[in-house]
Amino acid sequence: MSSQTRPVSGWLGVSWIGWLKAAALIATFALLYLPNLLRLWQKTNLVSGDSNWSHSITIPLVGLYYLFLHREQLMSTPLEPILGDRFTRMRVYEALAVMAGGGLMYLLSPMIRFGDSTISFAGLTQNAAIGVMALGVFGLVLDWGLGTLLAGLLLSAYGIFPGQNDFVWDMGMILTLFGTVLTLCGWKVMRITWFPIVFLVCAIPWPPLVYSQIAMPLQSLAAIASVGIMNLFGIDASYGGTKIFMPQYDPDTGLQLADRALNVAEACAGMVALMTFISIGTAVAFLSIRPMWQRAIIIASAIPIAIMCNVARVAGVGILDLWLGREWSEGFAHKFAGMVLMLPAFLMIMLVCWIVDHIFIEEAELPARPPASSPAGSPASPPAEPTGGIA
Template identity: 25%
Template sequence: MANEFLSSVSPVGASAEAPSDARFSWTDSLQKYSYFGVLALTAVLLYSYWNMLVGTAAFWADDQYSHGFLIPLIALYIMWAMRPNPEAQQPPEGQEEASFIGLMPGSQLLKVSTGVILAAAVGAYFLRSMLPGGGEQTGWLLTPANGVALAVFSVIALGYVMIGQAFKDVTATERWIGLAVLLAGYGIRIAAAQYYSEPLNRLSFLVVLLGGFLMVGGWSFLRWTGPGLGFLIFMYPLPSFVEQTLLLNLQKLAAVMAEVVLTILNQPVVRTGSVINVDGIPLEVAEACSGLRMVTIYGGFAVACALLIKRPWWDRLIILLSAIPIALITNITRIVVTALLYRAFPESEVIHKLVHDFAGFAMMPLALGLLYLLLKVLSALSVEEEEITGYGGGALGGASPTG
């Protein structure tokens, strides 16, 4: 059965290159110039789009998109997991690894630094309500120091990820295509400015990044960095018309489904619009409880999981298709449990507040638990991908080579 969850190579297709024993060489001018070219281009594009990025980060102060600052870090991890030569950062066999001022091996420095930064970022995400102003109106994520720190760390981390990943000769065709994509991205940005379309402006940033990486590193480089770049789309807020449409529909759906579940549980429930009355206790399914936040957060997580998991393509597709149902089930469970506890403790305002807040924190662990169960079920139903590609029969029981 398929038990390995994470893949160290790109799962984009069977044509993905196998890991290479070649090590990065600073004496090779192609390697050196390509390496610094990618970093310089990334820094220039970050500066070019700084106003757009600051405007995007303004949405991260809203609970709906407060996960946004984690997306660049996850995108870097996707690149790290997909790099074609994962052993490149290790010292040559028989040689002692250099240490960082005698404290730790050099290869562990970025891992420890990344862990500390991720822990601080996740801690800040969950503890933001304890900050002055609740982390909403103060714009604590928007300070210049924080923005510059995230940008600088992203460039440095990208540089570390690329160490040892050999750049191949890039054909003139690849460079011209990359340049054309980059210029097309800036064309989209000009059109966005002309028609005051901020979503198009945000999209153009991803286009110029993809074009720039293709221009410098070619298709072989874009094959393992492209999925991480594309994942950056989850740091953007939804277009306002899409957000409002989804909010209204998800709010109504959550109220209706919660009413159905409570009725099945033999609870005295009456729904009026988005307000559920359980034994005379009104419980409003507000916009914040519509489940849109869970859909956006868990949707991004499911995409990352599908990119990194070592499973057949249909398993990845099932994980993607299950993202919205799992997010909705989690949100409906939250509403139902809240309604049941409100009825059990009708007079206690303290318990009401604790239940409401705890239910919000419990949504992601519940969603991850459902994903884990899904992975277990898929493991039980799937066979190893090597078995599928070996004879072509796969799970459908095709003919074996022995007839």
């Protein structure tokens, strides 16, 4: 299908008719997934939503800002819809590779477990593998645009019934959006717009079961590492499971009383910091022009940074609890400690950016020096040969 060049009249290089078509498409998509959008707003808004997902509201804003930064490149890229794209050998190879990847996921799914949990993630991985294989079949039979769009709609339908899983429904919404853009705009536009679409995954709340199973080992890690830090400060603290046992002393006699237990709850496991800083690291990595390997390092560095900052928060709250009183480990003081550590965590991510920028410094190649000019009509004299001996 021949490419379509967008007109430059209108606003931001798009004609008013084009904006009207885009508005109609967005309205149709919003009506189709209105229950998802309303539920996500109720769970992620800053006023009455779940604090674990308060960062979600910024994810689409970052995506829109990314598109704004790349607006000139986006406007100069021709539209090449792949609706009814012809059958090619390359598409066969791509579809077979996708189906093989899904089959490998399915074969490896019985071995997938998380830590010491008795709950296996094999079922979740098997369902994902079946979805990947189905996507390969749709891409082969139809094309990658219509195939992805159909896979997204079917995944959404499965999330409604029989799956009855909001997370699956939301992932189907993102896949449908990806397929819609790919079908109507083509691969050249998708090379620019894929990041804002895929980045929406960071805004989707996880299923409670998965959230709890990942939070449990993080709770234990926070308890163990925090006790180690408090021991360095001379505090005779110990841990058991997800509890930290702190010594207590009588304020009048100074005698040691029974240890008091501080529970490292799910809210203290660092999941909020983990999800927030993975999102921040991803945004920082993609809002600047850098190679993909640098982006991968920056995003991966957000995980240990979030864990370290959470351990420091738990240890600091425990020390304040012992030295200043219980009120410093509960209520606003407890939340304020987490807010204070957001700044050093962000600075550490920026430090990682600075480090990867200076690991390899590309030197520009100097242009070749042109040969010395010679008088017109006379050939250029050959370079003088070195003479031996001592002058």
